[in-house]
Amino acid sequence: MKRLCIFVAAALLASVALAQRQELLLDSGWRFSKSDPGAAMNPAFDDSGWRQVRVPHDWSMDEPFRADYGSGNGYAAGGIAWYRRSFTVDTAQKGRVARITFDGIYDHAQVWLNGHYLGGRPYGYSSFQLELTPYLKTDGTPNVLAVRVDHSRQTDSRYFTGSGIYRVARLSVTHALHIAPWGSYVTTPKVTTAQAEVKADAELINAATGARQFSLRAELIAPDGKVVARRETQAQLAAGKHRTLSQQLTADTPQRWS
Numbered sequence: 499m500k501r502l503c504i505f506v507a508a509a510l511l512a513s514v515a516l517a518q519r520q521e522l523l524l525d526s527g528w529r530f531s532k533s534d535p536g537a538a539m540n541p542a543f544d545d546s547g548w549r550q551v552r553v554p555h556d557w558s559m560d561e562p563f564r565a566d567y568g569s570g571n572g573y574a575a576g577g578i579a580w581y582r583r584s585f586t587v588d589t590a591q592k593g594r595v596a597r598i599t600f601d602g603i604y605d606h607a608q609v610w611l612n613g614h615y616l617g618g619r620p621y622g623y624s625s626f627q628l629e630l631t632p633y634l635k636t637d638g639t640p641n642v643l644a645v646r647v648d649h650s651r652q653t654d655s656r657y658f659t660g661s662g663i664y665r666v667a668r669l670s671v672t673h674a675l676h677i678a679p680w681g682s683y684v685t686t687p688k689v690t691t692a693q694a695e696v697k698a699d700a701e702l703i704n705a706a707t708g709a710r711q712f713s714l715r716a717e718l719i720a721p722d723g724k725v726v727a728r729r730e731t732q733a734q735l736a737a738g739k740h741r742t743l744s745q746q747l748t749a750d751t752p753q754r755w756s
């Protein structure tokens with residue numbers, strides 16, 4: 499193995515073959531209004547007069563920079579605005595787990611699906627994810643996603659921050675039994691010239707109505723693509739439970755960074 503810039507690939511293999519995680523980039527189809535209508539989270543709300551935008555989107559770039567805005571947002575406009583988007587999910591996705599991920603919304607974001615409040619994130623720089631499954635329609639009828647962004651505290655930084663859904667948004671769908679979002683962790687408890695010990699942790703979720711048998715497989719892959727270690731664990735997870743499994747792998751004669 500040339501160096502210890504290793505890659506651990508984790509795969510979940512259930513007794514019934516699982517479809518891979520599916521992702522849809524939510525970049526087009528958004529409607530936007532720099533206003534604050536009280537009913538904009540409701541599916542029946544009429545947004546036909548709103549402007550169509552693509553995400554990532556920053557409304558602070560749409561308006562003139564002015565000295566009276568102050569330097570706290572780079573002399574750019576803040577305010578409150580809404581985004582809305584419709585999408586459909588077919589019946590083949592019924593029983594699977596759907597989540598939406600926002601890589602960044604500035605700031606004080608609140609999110610609704612079909613009129614149901616999902617949650618949000620006050621901080622403007624970090625990613626966050628919300629589960630859609632309890633309120634998701636899988637019969638082909640439209641789902642309506644609504645996002646309120648409150649950047650009325652516009653002098654909240656030392657420099658220009660922008661305003662709105664200014665990073666990528668995407669919809670992901672997984673099997674009921676799956677590795678949790680951001681649920682893979684890799685550490686190297688012991689590294690010597692002769693050998694490196696690698697610990698791979700995977701947080702598993704079973705959102706199904708019954709227990710599931712599965713195999714969790716971790717592979718240690720060298721920079722040249724060769725699999726230098728593999729570990730497979732057989733386990734069971736009860737319905738509605740979370741569990742973290744740890745797997746130990748070793749790599750011989752690693753070249754350390756320093």
